[in-house]
Amino acid sequence: MDAVLRIGGSILASPLKGALIRDYSRTIRQLLSEGNRLGIVVGGGEIARQYIAVASELGLKNYQKDRFAISVSRLNAELISSALGEFQIAKSILSAKSIFKRKGFVVMGGLRPGMTTDYVAFLLARALNFDLILKATDQNGIYDKDPRYNVDAKLLKELNYSELSKLIERASYTPGIHSIVDPLTVSGLPGTNIKLIVFNGLIPNNLIDAVKGKNVGTLVTP
Numbered sequence: 001m002d003a004v005l006r007i008g009g010s011i012l013a014s015p016l017k018g019a020l021i022r023d024y025s026r027t028i029r030q031l032l033s034e035g036n037r038l039g040i041v042v043g044g045g046e047i048a049r050q051y052i053a054v055a056s057e058l059g060l061k062n063y064q065k066d067r068f069a070i071s072v073s074r075l076n077a078e079l080i081s082s083a084l085g086e087f088q089i090a091k092s093i094l095s096a097k098s099i100f101k102r103k104g105f106v107v108m109g110g111l112r113p114g115m116t117t118d119y120v121a122f123l124l125a126r127a128l129n130f131d132l133i134l135k136a137t138d139q140n141g142i143y144d145k146d147p148r149y150n151v152d153a154k155l156l157k158e159l160n161y162s163e164l165s166k167l168i169e170r171a172s173y174t175p176g177i178h179s180i181v182d183p184l185t186v187s188g189l190p191g192t193n194i195k196l197i198v199f200n201g202l203i204p205n206n207l208i209d210a211v212k213g214k215n216v217g218t219l220v221t222p
């Protein structure tokens, strides 16, 4: 199985969780040893958002706020990468391709201002010709309404690109945006064949189940 694994900063780094990082590195190592090939993209989490908030207080511009968040996501990526026995992370899609070619996996954080690591995962999937993105998040999947504010929100097992697009159409990009899948990625999906599985990443075993094709979280299809 070839996939890009997008690990939310909201689960690994809000606050930083050493035990979960260790569990992920073990799970990833197991998947790699079984012949799976992975691109891994790690988000910035709460610490990135603290930098964004302080940068706002200082009156900095959006691209400057984003740059702080990118640095934090790269630090988080270095933690995962180091736990996998490899310090180097990729800072561009070109270097990601070359590291992936040599090692069979690659770890990245953020890429450039104006996007989230969802979109980095999307760009990486396209560059590696992968048609699966596994998004480990702090929710059980995609709901019909935001479950953080609606107790009656229903978990959706499967939806297509256009249904997903309708669900998040009111969101637009701002630094530190929290969206179940960021709007830029959702608008990039049509015309690709990329499937997306959004699952609860606080349970690393869900990743194994997702790779094995078991029903976890929400499946987004063309």
Ligand code: UTP
Residues within 6 Å of the ligand: 007, 008, 009, 010, 011, 042, 043, 044, 045, 046, 048, 065, 066, 067, 069, 070, 073, 109, 110, 111, 112, 113, 114, 115, 116, 117, 118, 120, 137, 174, 175, 176, 177, 178, 179
């Ligand atoms: P992340 O993609 O790191 O979010 O984007 P996260 O912490 O994992 O969030 P969850 O877990 O999905 O909720 C955080 C912010 O970092 C900046 C943006 O401001 C983004 O909103 N960022 C990240 C960039 O500007 N460029 C990138 O390539 C990545």
